Amino acid sequence: MLFMKELSLMRFIMIIFLMLTSVAIQAQVGIVETYVSDDGSFQFDYAPNMHINVVERQSTLNIGQFYLEADPPIWVDVSIPTPAANFHNIGLGNTPAAIVASRMALWRQTAPIRLATILQTDLTLAITPANIAIHHIQIDNKPAAFASFEYVLDENQVASVFMMVVDVGYDHLVTITASPTIINGSTLLTTYENEIIHLAETITFNPANAAQSAESVILPSAYTGEIGQLQVGHLTFAYPKEWYILSVGSNVFLTNTSQFVTGTLPTGTIQVNIIPPDFNMTAFVDRDTIANCALTPIQKNEITPSTVLQHHLLRDEQIDAMAQQGTTFTEPTVVQVNNREVAYMQLFTSERDVLAIAVNMGDGNVVSMMTFSPVGEMQSYINTLLAIAGSFDYQFNAC
Incomplete structure (x- = not known):
């Protein structure tokens, strides 16, 4: 009889443990962090399992990072809101889709040089794949566009990049450039793509806050x-x-x-x-x-x-x-x-x-x-x- 009481007590403890563990796991999955600029005009939410780098100076030419391994295994550069005219002035276009296409072309031109340095091998030819598919979406009734590309080096090493441009209003754009590690790059890009798009969906920009x-x-x-x-x-x-x-x-x-x-x-x-x-x-x-x-x-x-x-x-x-x-x-x-x-x-x-x-x-x-x-x-x-x-x-x- 005593044994049965002890067994019932153990079951009760295990049930409580599992319930608490389940709550903890659910809470962890829902965890987000928020970036807010110093002037309060620009903010977004992001998952903490990505390395977020906010490019504080207005940036138009950033094409991402190249590295073999890292923790977390993906680096995401997010620009501060940048006047659309800045992109137009240097010939990148004046719409999210046009800018994504131009920056992807720049990535294909420069990636072999940077990869050759990291891998200590000769990659002298430019990366010239077939036309990259550019996806068009609407965020808060404003246009956004994104595209990804993979350059297979061998069965374990893939140089990949995800680029997105978001119209945040007031004639300003935000660029997002995600760079997974070269090791398992293809899998990582697929795994994190939805989280990056969700980051873009949470962006707010209001110059009145800067005032x-x-x-x-x-x-x-x-x-x-x-x-x-x-x-x-x-x-x-x-x-x-x-x-x-x-x-x-x-x-x-x-x-x-x-x-x-x-x-x-x-x-x-x-x-x-x-x-x-x-x-x-x-x-x-x-x-x-x-x-x-x-x-x-x-x-x-x-x-x-x-x-x-x-x-x-x-x-x-x-x-x-x-x-x-x-x-x-x-x-x-x-x-x-x-x-x-x-x-x-x-x-x-x-x-x-x-x-x-x-x-x-x-x-x-x-x-x-x-x-x-x-x-x-x-x-x-x-x-x-x-x-x-x-x-x-x-x-x-x-x-």
Whole structure:
């Protein structure tokens, strides 16, 4: 009898153990981790059984990694949201499918060289398979495309890659490049493909969050001075301690170097031209109306950050000229920074990146900024530039 009680107790303990083990296993299967960018504008979920590498600088040419063995056995590069114009500028295309095809072609050209180094063998011929199938899907009603390719070295070694491009809105794209180990590469790519696609499905991008993050940027230096010619006012704003102010005529110039560069910008350089409200008004009314402070309420209401950018940068003749010069751009985005209405857009030329910002100071007064950086470097300054814009205070001198 005692034996039977002990046996029943053992069965009970085993049942409880199995139930707890089952719960633990189910919980482990459902585990996800979340990446959130420092400015809060970009995030996604991913399974912890993959090595996730977020490429913090805007990237267009990344084609993945090559390695024999690793733990975890797959490396996934995820770019930060990158303006679609960046891809178009270097000839990769302007749609997810076109960019996947171009980057796959680049992989096929460069893979033999990198593989030869790793495997210490001669792979001098380019990889030229049949046409790679590109799959088209929709994520949040926006286009995405992906493709994979395998290059068989021998029965145990397969160089493979998975590439995906996701339209995340606001004229930005995210690239995902997954590289399994060469050992068992084919099997690994098949095993992880659904998890990578699920990662893409969880991506969110909202520039307004970056604007909110800009509000926390510390700007210890301050400037106050007169700006404008037809209409004069006092502009006050904060800026980084290491930056320099240069007043020229009715404009104010701001830079992080000790001198203003007129030619090619050295790497690490940012230059800002702050434009007064009266200049922006000239796109809407004649100079006499501005000088005499004679704008009507209707005219004042027409002058907003968005319309200033549209009038100065996006008229039909300007768009045609930019197309001829190979300059591309993003549509204006409107955000709130420190309770100020701010619109901004990016332009991409072969020589430099441009960020245009316009800030509503009320009563038809819009202060704008034209900022310039070397190609590919503007992204690292956007938070600071939005913070500067959010610190603007403009006091109009009465006529």
